[in-house]
Amino acid sequence: MLEGNLSQGRIITGVDIGTNKIVAVIGEVEEDSLKIIGVGKVKANAISNEGFITNIDDLKSKLELAIEEAEKMADVQVNQIFVNLFGNKVKCFSAHGEADVLNPKSGITKSDLMRALEDSKHSIEVSEDEKIIHMLARSFKVDGMDGIKDPVGMSGENLETDVYVVASADSVIRNIENCVQKAGLEVRDFVYEPIASSEAVLTEDEKEMGVVVIDIGGSYTNITAYTEGVIRYSDVIPVGSNSITNDLAIVLRTSYDEAEKIKRRYANLYELDNENDKVELFNTSRENVKLVSKKYINEIIFARLEELLKDIYGRIKKEKLLNDIKSGVVITGGGALIEGLPVYIEHFFDMSCRIGRPLSLKGLFDKINSPLYSTAAGILKYAEKSINNSVYTDRGFFGNLLFKIREFFETYF
Numbered sequence: 001m002l003e004g005n006l007s008q009g010r011i012i013t014g015v016d017i018g019t020n021k022i023v024a025v026i027g028e029v030e031e032d033s034l035k036i037i038g039v040g041k042v043k044a045n046a047i048s049n050e051g052f053i054t055n056i057d058d059l060k061s062k063l064e065l066a067i068e069e070a071e072k073m074a075d076v077q078v079n080q081i082f083v084n085l086f087g088n089k090v091k092c093f094s095a096h097g098e099a100d101v102l103n104p105k106s107g108i109t110k111s112d113l114m115r116a117l118e119d120s121k122h123s124i125e126v127s128e129d130e131k132i133i134h135m136l137a138r139s140f141k142v143d144g145m146d147g148i149k150d151p152v153g154m155s156g157e158n159l160e161t162d163v164y165v166v167a168s169a170d171s172v173i174r175n176i177e178n179c180v181q182k183a184g185l186e187v188r189d190f191v192y193e194p195i196a197s198s199e200a201v202l203t204e205d206e207k208e209m210g211v212v213v214i215d216i217g218g219s220y221t222n223i224t225a226y227t228e229g230v231i232r233y234s235d236v237i238p239v240g241s242n243s244i245t246n247d248l249a250i251v252l253r254t255s256y257d258e259a260e261k262i263k264r265r266y267a268n269l270y271e272l273d274n275e276n277d278k279v280e281l282f283n284t285s286r287e288n289v290k291l292v293s294k295k296y297i298n299e300i301i302f303a304r305l306e307e308l309l310k311d312i313y314g315r316i317k318k319e320k321l322l323n324d325i326k327s328g329v330v331i332t333g334g335g336a337l338i339e340g341l342p343v344y345i346e347h348f349f350d351m352s353c354r355i356g357r358p359l360s361l362k363g364l365f366d367k368i369n370s371p372l373y374s375t376a377a378g379i380l381k382y383a384e385k386s387i388n389n390s391v392y393t394d395r396g397f398f399g400n401l402l403f404k405i406r407e408f409f410e411t412y413f
């Protein structure tokens, strides 16, 4: 069995700790691609609606099971994992940095750029109990000229930078780290969940043209918007597809499990006009069976989705992004599996909509070819970038990729 550490096999593991399931995906970093070699998926239910770990022992054992399953498939041993930063205790905001160019005649250097980025630290307001997880260099300004992605080599006297910052409550980070350690593993890095899902499902063209990703999970809906190739907005709504199951259970007076079965079998937004087609379902005690129309089932589903989509639309509008989203909407996560949802979103948003699955992967990619695996696959893609040094070094730096201020400042200052 191979030791799956980073220096040896360029084997990396991404883990998505979701509110409904834990997914572990092991990948092998090849020269210009990422090969999936192991996948593990275990049902889980140990995160609260507020994003807190409610049962650390349960989560630890489910995590071990997911990792074991992936390890067996890949025939490697996992020591370190890249893991999602989840929950709604995350803050995202813009920061601004500025520097005088040291030698304007010979052009802007990497060191000027570092100083501008260093300066952005002063505009970042995080409290002692928060930690910065990501900083995304979005664009640069040279002597007031906007929208520059790679300023190195340009002549100019003043350099400004616009940075997108993701910070999280330290307690959330420590809780995840503790749980991972209990499972005998180490967190190599965190990836903010909305960013991870987007990494997996989007093409560069979509990011350039402007796109919104909606990841509808069990308890959370993550929204991320990109325009001109860079992230503009991300947010987490603490409502997911489990709320639909809850609504069905309450309104139809049946158990949660029965409601979940009904949802998976009959959720279909094309059925909203079909009064006559009826299905059988158990009452709460499973003693009696009753008949309910598919129309009624889907009206209940529709009501919750409509509320959620209104909320999302309102947020995108408030961010003044509606006119910049030329490529439309990509939906992913288990909640995207409701039949007819993309068509409904097309009407609702007046934009095109597609279902997002992990893209551009080799090997056992058919095992993760579903919206359920977008976050895990995205974590792995992020990890690949950092392994290939494109996250922390020049390429990533100048190419709108993520880089981390923690490592950045430790390395350079």
Ligand SMILES: Nc1ncnc2c1ncn2[C@@H]1O[C@H](COP(=O)(O)OP(=O)(O)OP(=O)(O)O)[C@@H](O)[C@H]1O
Binding pocket: 017, 018, 019, 020, 021, 022, 086, 216, 217, 218, 219, 220, 221, 240, 241, 242, 243, 245, 260, 263, 264, 265, 267, 333, 334, 335, 336, 337, 338, 371, 372
């Ligand atoms: N085939 C299906 N049809 C309809 N809904 C489905 C289907 N499969 C899964 N779901 C729903 O998707 C939701 C779970 O999605 P997902 O696995 O993406 O959640 P998660 O990542 O664990 O949660 P979160 O992202 O909120 O932490 C559940 O509410 C489940 O009912």
Ligand SMILES: [Mg+2]
Binding pocket: 018, 019, 217, 218, 333, 375
């Ligand atoms: Mg999820």
